[in-house]
Amino acid sequence: MSKLAQWLGNGPLITDGAWGTQLQALGLPLGAMPDAWNLEQPERVESVARLYAGAGSQVVLTNTFRANGITLAEAGLGAQLAEINRAGVEISRRGAAGRALVFASIGPTGKMLMEGDFTPEQFTEAFSVQAQALAAAGADALLIETMSDIEEAKLALAAAKPTGLPVIVSFAFDTGKNKDRTMMGSTPEMVAREMEAAGADAVGANCGAGVERFVPVCQRLKDACSLPVWIKANAGLPEMKDGTVTYGTSAEYFASHYAALMEAGASFLGGCCGTSPEFIRALCAARSQA
């Protein structure tokens, strides 16, 4: 039995909520590189993982979303790549304290392959170095998340597979009237089929839209492949208020979609931008009432 199948043996797992917005609440300035805090403010980063595990998260992520060679080099942090990724896994492991699995986050490079500034080989190298660093630090699985481009996701997946860890690939469906396409125009069906064919262990949707949009997207991912589905919705769309970003959805409204998402086939359920430990507690409460 695969590791993912074992972990899901007792039913779907509740994951964590947002990291970026939680770190901002702890003082990370808007626009600063969150991943640098693994070295500068490890206690604050650890508190995020600890609060999620305490709230009932069975999976917590790592603060390594931007810790690939291309993004770090641009921020002048290329020399700290190995250290930032290692610290990210170790910090989440300490915060989880045996209560949750640690899945390591790998985000997009932020560059478009079609613009031609970087070659596919450079993307592969960036993802490969990060994936190896996260695996060496002891991550339980790798999560390639917030992807828009199927080609970039395939390069990341191919770079992550040689670690031998389960690899989940999750896309942001944030475009179109129903928010059911990625920025590059891919549908849930295209993503599910392509990721299954490329050897992903699970496929998912995160970020981009509020939770009500995720019910049909989850169902479409589930119907188009045989993989477990990973779901992390935003707490609604971001709004600027007095220089800070706020999200309109309450934890109760978010968690009121628990049953519909389970029915639509979610195997992992948590929150993306704007969600907090309160949202995870609400999801756990909804599960206990289901």
Ligand SMILES: [Zn+2]
């Ligand atoms: Zn998000």
